[in-house]
Each structure stands twice: as C-alpha cells, then as structure tokens.
Amino acid sequence: TAGALGGLGLLAWLAVVMSALPGPVAARLHDAARAMPSATLALWGCAAALLLVRLPRARAGAATLAILGVLPILVGSTWFADRFVRDPLRVSNRSLTSEAREAVTGSQIHLDKIATGLRVSPSGSRFALQAWAGREEDDDTDDQAPARAPMLVGDFSGGSRPIEGDDLGFLDEGRALILVSTSKTAELKILDVTEPSSSPWRVVLPPVANPRLSVDASAGTWTVAGVDRQWSHAIGLSGRVGEDAIATRRWPLPRSHGAVQPPGSVAYAPGSDAAVVSTISVPGASTRGMLGLTGPWLAFLPLPPTQWELWRLSPEGPRRLAASRGPLSCLATPIDQSTVLCWSVQRGTTLLWRVTPSSGAVEPAGSLSFWGRNLQIGPDGRLALLSPEGAVLLVDLSSRALTRVRLAGGTPRAFTVVPAGGRIISLSRRPQGSTVTAYELGQLTAAAPR
Structure with a gap:
C-alpha cells in the first residue's frame, strides 16, 4: 500500500513539475498545485501507511513525506500567488456603473434560413448574416457543421440578397x-x-485559414487575421481601403505540455507588430485537438490542469501573458488601432481586459457580476452581450457604463445582439428560420442593480 501511494505521489509531483515548464514557472506551479490535490493526498496516505510499520526508518520516512505533502498546499495557496505569481488577471477589476433602459421594436424581418454571424452597418439600417445550408436540426445536433450557404445582406424593408463570401x-x-x-x-x-x-x-x-475581417470605417483601414493551413503560424494582414499595399505579418503559434488546442480568433490591431490569441491547454490532446494514442489512459493519472491561456504573438516567438481556469477569449475586432479586448469568466463573474499586443500589457477594463455570453462589438465601439437569463447588456468602455436593456415585444429570445447608434440589432431563431429585429433604445428608466 505504501509503495502504491508513494508511486502515485511521485507521479503527481512529476506532473506538477512538468506543467511548470517552459514557464512562467511560478504561475504554472501554482495552477498545477491547485488542480492536483493528489500531490498532497498521496504523500500523506503513504506517510500514514508507513506509520503502521514498526521500524524507526519507516517512521522517519513518514515524517518526511508528511512535511513534503505541505509544499503543494503552500504553492497552491493565495499567499503564494499574491507574492510570486505575476498574472495580470489577478489584478482587481472594478464593477461598471450600471443603469437600466427599455428598447422598443422599430423594425423586424423574418428569414427562412438559419443564420449566424450578425454584422450591421454604422446606423443599423442594414445587416449581413452567414446563412447555413443545413436544416435546423443539423445545426443543433450534428457533430460536423452543415455546409455553409452564401452570406445574406439585407435591410428592414424586406429585401435581402445572397453574397458569396466568408466575412463582411x-x-x-x-x-x-x-x-x-x-x-x-x-x-x-x-x-x-x-x-x-x-x-x-x-x-x-x-491564403488564410479561419479568417476574420475587421473594418475601421472612420479610418478607412481593414485587417484580416487567421492562421496558415498547417495551423503552425498566425497571420495578420492589413491595409487601407482603395489601396493595393498590404502589410503581412506571421507569428509562430504557441505550444504547451499536453498540447494546445487550435486557437480561437487571432486578435490583431493594425498599429502593432504583434497579435494576441487565446488557447486551451488540454492534457492528452494533440496540436490539432485530437486525443493522442495515450489520451484515454491519461484520465487515470495525475495531470496538470486544463486551462485557458492568453498569448502574445511576435516575431521573437509566443509569450504567455495570463492563464485562467475559466473561459478566456478575445474579440477578433480591435477596439482601436493598438488595443484589443479580452474577457474571462471566473467564479460567475465576467471580467473585461484591455490588451496591448505591442507591449503585452493587460489592464482591467471592468467587471460584470454574472456570466456574460456572446460578446460583440458594434460599429461605434460599444460592446453588447447577453446575461444567462437572456437580458441584453451594453458596455461603453470610454465612460465605464453598463446599460441593462429590456427588449419589449414578443420576439424570440435573442442569441446575438449588436449596438449601432441609437439602435440594438438582434438575431434570434425561429422554428423555420431566423428573425432580425431593430430596437430603438429608449430613455433611462431606473438605476439597475450592480
């Protein structure tokens, strides 16, 4: 029994140490120690078993193991994190000032196709959607996404037409x-x-895989960010509308122990020579997100934690900026020429962060006391997201204001909302298609609870 517990303890310690490489060592040691209590429990269990052996050497070994078992607790403690872990996500993030408004239905159009990827014009009078060729039940239940149909571009007068394209x-x-x-x-x-x-x-x-187009209409600039076909490098392209000159940048994508899942959208600000990407580090996964040959057996072993990681991509190589045990992602569309916005969810709270790719600086932008979902950025730079109950929330980073909006009317529950001027454009799903609704934002109704 003592030998088995000792072997388990050694495996747990090995997993803790290996998860700290290549660094930052203190941050990853802290994450691994918190996620693997077996590093302590196995050693204490082994110590308890040795106490049953009536030999002086066994009792001395039990005392040594009991003392060593305290180390993972110390490394995983808040005391250790506050003193040795330089993770910007641990910085205090103040709540946004909250108010409440009501929005009334202004215009609405019903489409006979399942659609996603809502884009809106600066005033919200026009919209673009990515339609799907599959049936609704295919979109909800199939593991593989249905074939993609042309994009739909339309307005609220009832007209829409298909456009061949990947983004708009x-x-x-x-x-x-x-x-x-x-x-x-x-x-x-x-x-x-x-x-x-x-x-x-x-x-x-x-050529760019998983491309995402961003347009700054006021500056007349555009960016396209994605990855190469081998998923080994991120690609950032930028230029000015009407000009043929293109700035092309390539950055190697990060790799971690246990492999890093394919990254989410690459966040690239055109005024920077670097980019930001979030990844999910999953033990036993390959770099393409598939389980390795030993993957099914890894569940029985002490393992480093699955976590989301934020990386700065530059010509010198990737550098980890922060990590989170909860979801962590970034908007592909930059909030200005040099800054991108990322958000994380920790203990039911949504935290917003400004990230400067050129320096790697991560600064708090505000917090929301709920689990926000489907964060979008509008043409005017305001943010919109949905609460777990489906309420619409608008965020103005310049004034640090949070507006809770009640959508009046009998439209289906929105799953995407985008602010545009004095409007909120929502996309919702019907049994036989989708509904796009333009809401007119009304006056302040009451102070909303934080």
Whole structure:
C-alpha cells in the first residue's frame, strides 16, 4: 500500500513539475498545485501507511513525506500567488456603473434560413448574416457543421440578397468590404450592398485559414487575421481601403505540455507588430485537438490542469501573458488601432481586459457580476452581450457604463445582439428560420442593480 501511494505521489509531483515548464514557472506551479490535490493526498496516505510499520526508518520516512505533502498546499495557496505569481488577471477589476433602459421594436424581418454571424452597418439600417445550408436540426445536433450557404445582406424593408463570401464589414450604409477565401488564395473587395454591380476595388491576399475581417470605417483601414493551413503560424494582414499595399505579418503559434488546442480568433490591431490569441491547454490532446494514442489512459493519472491561456504573438516567438481556469477569449475586432479586448469568466463573474499586443500589457477594463455570453462589438465601439437569463447588456468602455436593456415585444429570445447608434440589432431563431429585429433604445428608466 505504501509503495502504491508513494508511486502515485511521485507521479503527481512529476506532473506538477512538468506543467511548470517552459514557464512562467511560478504561475504554472501554482495552477498545477491547485488542480492536483493528489500531490498532497498521496504523500500523506503513504506517510500514514508507513506509520503502521514498526521500524524507526519507516517512521522517519513518514515524517518526511508528511512535511513534503505541505509544499503543494503552500504553492497552491493565495499567499503564494499574491507574492510570486505575476498574472495580470489577478489584478482587481472594478464593477461598471450600471443603469437600466427599455428598447422598443422599430423594425423586424423574418428569414427562412438559419443564420449566424450578425454584422450591421454604422446606423443599423442594414445587416449581413452567414446563412447555413443545413436544416435546423443539423445545426443543433450534428457533430460536423452543415455546409455553409452564401452570406445574406439585407435591410428592414424586406429585401435581402445572397453574397458569396466568408466575412463582411460595412464601410457605410451603401458599401461594404467582403472577404472571399479559398484554399489557395483570398480576395478582398468593395461591394455595393444596394444593388448588384462590379467592384470598384479589389485586392488579392495570401491564403488564410479561419479568417476574420475587421473594418475601421472612420479610418478607412481593414485587417484580416487567421492562421496558415498547417495551423503552425498566425497571420495578420492589413491595409487601407482603395489601396493595393498590404502589410503581412506571421507569428509562430504557441505550444504547451499536453498540447494546445487550435486557437480561437487571432486578435490583431493594425498599429502593432504583434497579435494576441487565446488557447486551451488540454492534457492528452494533440496540436490539432485530437486525443493522442495515450489520451484515454491519461484520465487515470495525475495531470496538470486544463486551462485557458492568453498569448502574445511576435516575431521573437509566443509569450504567455495570463492563464485562467475559466473561459478566456478575445474579440477578433480591435477596439482601436493598438488595443484589443479580452474577457474571462471566473467564479460567475465576467471580467473585461484591455490588451496591448505591442507591449503585452493587460489592464482591467471592468467587471460584470454574472456570466456574460456572446460578446460583440458594434460599429461605434460599444460592446453588447447577453446575461444567462437572456437580458441584453451594453458596455461603453470610454465612460465605464453598463446599460441593462429590456427588449419589449414578443420576439424570440435573442442569441446575438449588436449596438449601432441609437439602435440594438438582434438575431434570434425561429422554428423555420431566423428573425432580425431593430430596437430603438429608449430613455433611462431606473438605476439597475450592480
């Protein structure tokens, strides 16, 4: 019994030590010690078993193991984290000032297709969606996503038309940039959304997997961020609308012990030579997110924790900025020319963070006392997200204001909302399609609870 417990303790200690490499050592030691109580329990169990052996050497060994078992508790404690772990996510993040408003239905349009990926024009008069070719039950139950249909561009007068493309960003109420990507190349072009016509400007881009287009209409700039086809490097492309010059940047993606799952959206601010990406470190997973040959057996062994990690990508290589045991992600669209927004969920609280890719600085931007979901950024830079109950919340980072909005009317529950001017555009699902609703934001009704 003592030998088995001792072997388990050694395995747990080995997992704790290995999870701390390549660094930052203190932060990863703290995470692993908190996630693996077996590093303490196995040693204490072994010590208890040795106490039953009536030999002086056994009792001396039991005392040594009991003392060693305290070390993981110390390393996993708040005391250790406050003194040795330099994780910016541990910084205090103040709650946003809260108020309440009511929004009434202004316009609404019903579509006969299941859609996602809501994009809106600066005033909210036009929208673009990514429709799906599969049936609704395919979208909800199949492991593989159904075949993707052309994008839909429309307005609230009832008209919409299909557009071939992977992503779209509005320049104004009549024009948009559309990204068309294939396995060998990509193309960015201006589209007249009011009527079919030839594009007055287009530019050919290098091939990008998992691409995301961001448009700054006021500055006349665009960015495309994604990864290469081998998922080994992140790619950032940027330029000005109407010009052929393209700035191209490549950064190696991070790798960790236990493998790093394919990253989420690459957050790239065009005024920076670096980018930010979040990953999920999963023991026993390959770099493409598939279980390795030993994956099924790893559940029986002491393992480092599964956690979300925030990385700065630069030509010098990836550098870990922070880690979280709860979901951690970043908006692909930058909030300005040099800053991106990330958010994490810890103990039922949603925390917002400003991240500067050029320096790697992570600064608190505010906290919400609930688990927010489906965070979106509008054309005016305001944020929108949904509470667990489906309430709409608007965040203005410049004034640190949180507005709780009650959507009046009998529309289905929204699963995506985007602010635009004095409007809130929502996308909801119906049994046979989708509904896009434009709500007019009303006056302040009452102070909302924080």
